[in-house]
Amino acid sequence: MKHALLAVLFALSACASAGDPQPLPGSLTYGEKVIRSPYRPGTVVKNTFLGDFGYRVFETYVVQRDGTLKLTSQSTGPDFLWQ
Template structure:
């Protein structure tokens, strides 16, 4: 029981609280280029496109103070046709 604080400290020391930055994929607004937005900083821009193998990709960008777009969210889901 006396080793519990030491074990907890060692376990938490290996934790990484930051996730790697999201990478744009083909079809993304910023894939292979820098995009400047006329909107004010902090504006959220949504983008939806058909990605690899017909999967729908949903992205969210935030306009930075210099006008560039930063990819903040990226989700992929199947695209179903409804008749």
Template sequence: MRCLLPTILSLVMLSSCTTDSSSEVQPIPGSITYGGQPRTKLTKSPPGSAIYNSFYDSTGSRVKETYILQPDRSLKLVRRVIVPDFPSRGGS
């Protein structure tokens, strides 16, 4: 039984992994790549560089995105974080 439990846990964890390309972060309005790649190319930054973008979405939430510059100078959106809006702690 002791040997079986780690095997079962490993199978459960592996079954939740996916290699499907649909798990990629998709651009939303405000993203640099929303509507396609930008017209200007980043020529001074080396491929593999991280580019950061932040904006407010349609609900007023702050969004922070990370892009990686590809060898063909296109941008790949790799991460998006929505920053929670904390209520102000205004005193008296």
């Protein structure tokens, strides 16, 4: 049952990521926040945080010409290692 639930969650997350990734609570740009980066345009910035159901969310941003961050990719994974 637990594995079936995980399979459904991964399938739903794949469907939701068909377009541009959307900021989640915990994302650097969630809630229309505008963050200015001190890095040069084109620099890749990575962000990781703990999302819903104990999953780790991995995000990648790219610094734009005006210094703002654009969310370019987002993925989730377990926050623990199976042994």
